[in-house]
Amino acid sequence: MAGQKTDARDVHVGQRIAEQRKRASLTQKRVAQSFGMSAAQLQKYEKGTNRISAIHLDTFSRLTGVPIAYFFDGLEQEGAGPSGGDAGPGFAEGPQEVYAADNPWLGLTNVVVQHVSAHFPEPERRRFAAILQAIGRQLDG
Numbered sequence: 001m002a003g004q005k006t007d008a009r010d011v012h013v014g015q016r017i018a019e020q021r022k023r024a025s026l027t028q029k030r031v032a033q034s035f036g037m038s039a040a041q042l043q044k045y046e047k048g049t050n051r052i053s054a055i056h057l058d059t060f061s062r063l064t065g066v067p068i069a070y071f072f073d074g075l076e077q078e079g080a081g082p083s084g085g086d087a088g089p090g091f092a093e094g095p096q097e098v099y100a101a102d103n104p105w106l107g108l109t110n111v112v113v114q115h116v117s118a119h120f121p122e123p124e125r126r127r128f129a130a131i132l133q134a135i136g137r138q139l140d141g
Contacts, residue, residue, distance in 0.1 A: 004051060009075060011048030016071040017060060018046040024064045024121075034063060065121030073118075 021031055032042040035056055044050040052060075061068045116128055 006048055006051050008048075010051050012075050013052065013057070013071045014046045014048040016073070017052070017057075020060075020064045020066055020070065021046075026064070031060070031063065035059065065123065067118055069118055 021028070028039040028042050028046075032039040035042070041050070045052040045056070057068060057071060061071070116125055120128065
């Protein structure tokens, strides 16, 4: 991003990129080639020297199987709100909870799904779903 200075947010996102790349056993060279850039450029993103574009972050997210939110987890949000306070997660308030008096498990289900979606790559999510199906079959007899 020409002309824009990087800051602590870029360093944080870069560290998360490097962590996830290593977790996925991907080399800088391989990732850089998939983006059509040099390994040196990817290294600048990982160090927070350069700011990564949203498109490259989305591509990397898909390549490693983690949601984009993963790269921002744990990022301080000081001064993000209109009054200088914490704006919370995102630009607006979260979705309204569904009222389901006839299904007390719905809330727990939503929490588990959100957690698994946010913290596990696609292969692990599939394995988790298969385990739940096996439990369901056993409970049905």
